[in-house]
Amino acid sequence: MPQDFIFSLVSFLGIVISGLAYDPLDPDGNITIKWDILNWTSDGYEGTVSVINHQKYRQVGHPGWTLSWTWSGKEVIRSIWGAQATDQGDCSGFRMATIPHCCRRDPAVVDLLPTMKIDQGVPNCCRGGLIASRLQDPEDAVSMFRVRVGMAGRSGRTVRLPRNFTLLAPGPGYTCGTAQKVRPTRFLTPDGRRATQALVTWNVICTYSQFLARKAPACCVSLSAFFSRSIVGCPACSCGCRGDAMDRGSCVEGDLESATPRPTSGDSKPPLLRCTDHMCPIRVHWHVKHNYQKYWRAKITITNFDYLSNYSQWSLVVQHPNFENLEQIFSFNSRPISPYASFNDSALLWGVKNYNDLLIQAGLLGNVQSELLFHKNTSSFTLEKGWAFPRRVYFNGDDCIMPPPNAYPMLPNKGLR
Ligand SMILES: *[C@@H]1O[C@H](CO)[C@@H](O)[C@H](O)[C@H]1NC(C)=O
Ligand SMILES: *[C@@H]1O[C@H](CO)[C@@H](O)[C@H](O)[C@H]1NC(C)=O
Numbered sequence: 001m002p003q004d005f006i007f008s009l010v011s012f013l014g015i016v017i018s019g020l021a022y023d024p025l026d027p028d029g030n031i032t033i034k035w036d037i038l039n040w041t042s043d044g045y046e047g048t049v050s051v052i053n054h055q056k057y058r059q060v061g062h063p064g065w066t067l068s069w070t071w072s073g074k075e076v077i078r079s080i081w082g083a084q085a086t087d088q089g090d091c092s093g094f095r096m097a098t099i100p101h102c103c104r105r106d107p108a109v110v111d112l113l114p115t116m117k118i119d120q121g122v123p124n125c126c127r128g129g130l131i132a133s134r135l136q137d138p139e140d141a142v143s144m145f146r147v148r149v150g151m152a153g154r155s156g157r158t159v160r161l162p163r164n165f166t167l168l169a170p171g172p173g174y175t176c177g178t179a180q181k182v183r184p185t186r187f188l189t190p191d192g193r194r195a196t197q198a199l200v201t202w203n204v205i206c207t208y209s210q211f212l213a214r215k216a217p218a219c220c221v222s223l224s225a226f227f228s229r230s231i232v233g234c235p236a237c238s239c240g241c242r243g244d245a246m247d248r249g250s251c252v253e254g255d256l257e258s259a260t261p262r263p264t265s266g267d268s269k270p271p272l273l274r275c276t277d278h279m280c281p282i283r284v285h286w287h288v289k290h291n292y293q294k295y296w297r298a299k300i301t302i303t304n305f306d307y308l309s310n311y312s313q314w315s316l317v318v319q320h321p322n323f324e325n326l327e328q329i330f331s332f333n334s335r336p337i338s339p340y341a342s343f344n345d346s347a348l349l350w351g352v353k354n355y356n357d358l359l360i361q362a363g364l365l366g367n368v369q370s371e372l373l374f375h376k377n378t379s380s381f382t383l384e385k386g387w388a389f390p391r392r393v394y395f396n397g398d399d400c401i402m403p404p405p406n407a408y409p410m411l412p413n414k415g416l417r
């Protein structure tokens with residue numbers, strides 16, 4: 001079966017490639033740290049730092065980003081607005097009236113929580129470190145803080161670039177390059193009648209790799225179709241094997257009446273999964289539901305198998321050639337991912353605010369659903385050879401494990417025709 005072999009080879013390569021930083025659906029995706037020096041002070045400078053999400057569909061979720069770096073010299077953070085350093089460090093060498101906010105050589109900074117926000121004139125701050133993806137919510141795709149740096153150079157020639165940037169967003173997964181001097185950022189006054197510019201601007205580009213982010217995948221895909229009785233489940237051991245549950249936390253047989261929510265302090269606690277053969281916290285099911293004369297209909301169900309996690313503002317990326325002609329989508333939002341590419345075959349789907357944008361923990365309500373109505377393109381539409389199933393699925397920006405193509409639901413009586 002050479003065709004099957006090529007199919008498996010392609011999906012195998014897909015898995016290998018997705019392990020690298022390059023993402024074919026978002027080749028330029030990155031998080032850019034922009035460091036704008038706006039003012040020289042008596043012993044350093046004042047500026048703003050922006051964490052800008054240039055990724056189409058990968059957000060920074062709870063508990064938010066942590067940005068750290070290493071100073072090149074003896075710099076300290078005198079003051080900071082709209083964020084805070086997690087550790088002040090040893091400031092015993094300072095005898096002045098005002099003790100610096102942070103004296104560490106390698107400060108780590110986190111966003112303030114919304115409840116800690118006092119108006120300090122810092123836009124885009126104080127969202128608990130959450131950053132939306134660019135397609136989902138471009139207005140919230142940036143997070144900013146203002147900082148006054150002391151013991152630093154006081155001109156563009158003597159000031160030194162911080163080194164060794166590390167971005168946790170929220171866990172590992174991003175690799176940051178070295179800071180580069182770039183063209184100074186320009187700012188328009190609110191009335192738009194005057195432009196000013198930063199004295200110095202540095203950029204740091206951080207790129208994501210799922211491979212670095214976690215060892216096991218977190219999501220798998222199952223398939224079914226109206227013409228086939230069998231449901232093709234997620235491949236066994238997609239995210240782990242039942243027997244190895246001890247590695248990834250415990251697993252619970254059947255329904256759990258109530259689970260104690262995970263403490264909000266972090267994601268360090270392992271998931272408490274419902275026992276399944278795939279052992280993934282998330283399963284995406286694609287059902288080919290109807291075949292009309294001019295249209296066909298698919299149903300998507302996302303199920304949460306983790307008793308300890310809610311996914312707020314979840315997102316799904318689906319690649320299928322018929323997204324070129326998506327007629328209607330019910331109860332999810334959607335946006336084409338490459339609307340200007342010659343062929344537009346993938347879409348970002350996400351929940352409707354205050355309706356199903358929260359994918360609740362495992363249990364009776366732990367799923368969200370949508371139906372998609374596609375306009376048929378008669379030259380390509382077919383129910384054969386798995387064409388009606390998605391080519392690739394991402395949940396919250398991470399690749400989901402697909403069943404092998406030779407297991408896809410088949411049209412009945414195939415051998416008789
Ligand atoms: C980072 O994203 C910006 C904005 O999309 C893009 O212009 C730039 O080329 C990207 N850089 C890298 C290294 O991918
Ligand atoms: C620059 O510094 C001056 C005085 O130190 C201050 O009044 C001004 O607000 C500062 N501007 C910015 C953009 O920080």
Ligand SMILES: *[C@@H]1O[C@H](CO)[C@@H](O)[C@H](O)[C@H]1NC(C)=O
Nearest residue numbers: 068069070106163164165166
């Ligand atoms: C860079 O940062 C990482 C993590 O903060 C740290 O472990 C490492 O020692 C740093 N390297 C240098 C050269 O400062």
Ligand SMILES: *[C@@H]1O[C@H](CO)[C@@H](O)[C@H](O)[C@H]1NC(C)=O
Nearest residue numbers: 261262307308309310360361
């Ligand atoms: C998930 O959200 C629901 C509704 O807001 C809440 O009742 C529940 O405690 C949350 N569960 C966890 C694990 O945070």
Ligand SMILES: *[C@@H]1O[C@H](CO)[C@@H](O)[C@H](O)[C@H]1NC(C)=O
Nearest residue numbers: 323324326336339340341344
């Ligand atoms: C991409 O798809 C969207 C809707 O799914 C459609 O509005 C848009 O015209 C398509 N773009 C191209 C280039 O086909």
Ligand SMILES: *[C@@H]1O[C@H](CO)[C@@H](O)[C@H](O)[C@H]1NC(C)=O
Nearest residue numbers: 321324325377378379380381
């Ligand atoms: C139908 O599919 C063919 C081949 O995939 C493509 O060239 C053509 O542009 C499509 N037509 C429409 C209306 O999308």
